[in-house]
Amino acid sequence: MRILIHGGFFSESSQSIETKTQKQQALIQILEKAKLYLADHSALQTAIYATSLLEDDPLFNAGIGSQIQSDGKIRMSAAIMDGESQKFSGVINIEDVRNPIFVAQKLMDEEDRVLGGSGACQYAKLSGFDSFSTQTEERQKEFIAKKQSKGTGTVGCVVLDKEGKLAAATSTGGKGFEIPGRVSDSATIAGNFANENCAVSCTGVGEDIVSNGLATKIVTRVTDGMTLKQAFKKSFSELLPYDGFAGAIGVSKNGDVFFLESHPKVVYASYNGLENAVFM
Ligand code: GLY
Numbered sequence: 001m002r003i004l005i006h007g008g009f010f011s012e013s014s015q016s017i018e019t020k021t022q023k024q025q026a027l028i029q030i031l032e033k034a035k036l037y038l039a040d041h042s043a044l045q046t047a048i049y050a051t052s053l054l055e056d057d058p059l060f061n062a063g064i065g066s067q068i069q070s071d072g073k074i075r076m077s078a079a080i081m082d083g084e085s086q087k088f089s090g091v092i093n094i095e096d097v098r099n100p101i102f103v104a105q106k107l108m109d110e111e112d113r114v115l116g117g118s119g120a121c122q123y124a125k126l127s128g129f130d131s132f133s134t135q136t137e138e139r140q141k142e143f144i145a146k147k148q149s150k151g152t153g154t155v156g157c158v159v160l161d162k163e164g165k166l167a168a169a170t171s172t173g174g175k176g177f178e179i180p181g182r183v184s185d186s187a188t189i190a191g192n193f194a195n196e197n198c199a200v201s202c203t204g205v206g207e208d209i210v211s212n213g214l215a216t217k218i219v220t221r222v223t224d225g226m227t228l229k230q231a232f233k234k235s236f237s238e239l240l241p242y243d244g245f246a247g248a249i250g251v252s253k254n255g256d257v258f259f260l261e262s263h264p265k266v267v268y269a270s271y272n273g274l275e276n277a278v279f280m
Contacts, residue, residue: 002160002257003034004249005050007060007267008153008203019059020267024278026057027269031278034157035271043161043199044082047169051078051101054155055171062155063099064134066173068143071180074134075117076100076173079187080108083166083194090187092116097124098132101171104187114187134173146177153266154186156201158194158251166253168192168199168215175206185209189216197253198222198231203266204246212239214246228256236260 007023034050041049055063055078066074078100079090089107093116094100103124107113115123125131154172161167170192172184185191185206192201193215200215209215214235221231228250239246239262247266249259259268259279269278 001038001162001271001273002251002255003031003038003046003050003157003271004251004257004259005031005034005054005155005157005269006201006203006247006249006259007054007155009247009263010265010267023059023267026059027267028276028278030054030057031269031271031276038159038161042163042167043159043165044080044167046159046161047157047167048080048101048105050157051155051169051171052099054157055099055101058136058138060155061153061173062171063173065136065139066134067176068135068139069174069180070177072143073180074173075180076134076171077184077187078104078169078171079114079192080104080169081167081192081194081199082108083196083199086195087113088189088192089113090192091120092183092187093181094120094124096121096131096133097129098134101169103127103129116183142176153247154184154191154203156192156203156249158199158201158249160199160251160253160255164253166194166196166199166251168194168201170201190214193219195219195223198228198250200248200250202246202248204262205244208239208242208244209246211242212244212246214248218248218250222252228252228258232258232260236262
């Protein structure tokens with residue numbers, strides 16, 4: 001069994017040491033809960049659960065604590081992918097729900113599995129999700145001060161369960177100050193992808209991640225025979241020509257875990273079947 005979670009980029013220039021420690025502690029606590037959960041749940045269920053805990057923590061830019069867009073509104077995106085069924089579902093630019101990842105989970109049972117904008121909001125409402133403002137005082141202050149911390153980032157989780165099944169889940173509050181209607185990578189296969197061989201979740205600048213097709217490219221390379229590390233290295237090298245800003249976590253079916261970032265620093269925590277580790 002393996003679990004990796006990420007809490008997006010940490011900006012040394014705009015975030016305090018205290019925030020860094022808080023994020024590390026939060027990731028370890030979430031990882032501990034996810035480990036217990038994985039004992040009797042599938043990879044997909046655990047990836048969703050861990051991501052919902054990350055969404056609930058205002059330290060991270062997803063769910064509660066999401067960044068505010070240029071028109072003063074919060075629009076969030078989230079997706080899941082089940083490696084076994086190879087089904088992807090997600091919401092793009094959803095508003096006023098506490099956990100976008102749970103709406104993505106609900107969509108997994110629908111014929112139409114990726115919804116955007118007003119359709120996603122309407123679907124959540126009709127499906128019984130309570131209206132909930134994810135805006136925090138901290139983000140409001142940043143918005144008023146027009147402070148944009150590049151890539152404070154997306155959250156995500158990849159899991160290998162005891163049956164050897166893989167899953168990925170990713171959720172974001174976006175870049176902050178974006179043009180309304182801008183689409184994040186998180187609810188695309190560039191930002192979140194899994195099959196029976198590998199699962200990957202990304203963070204960073206959505207435009208750079210989509211340009212590289214990062215998650216799907218890494219998974220495809222592992223499927224075609226590269227090791228997880230080789231697939232990460234090759235795919236990240238392809239970000240270099242345009243100085244792409246991205247980080248990713250991955251797990252393969254043989255239990256390899258790997259993460260990489262093009263710029264410092266993403267916050268990660270991992271469980272390798274024996275012990276926890278936290279990185280930044
Ligand atoms: N990776 C989050 C975004 O660019 O929206």
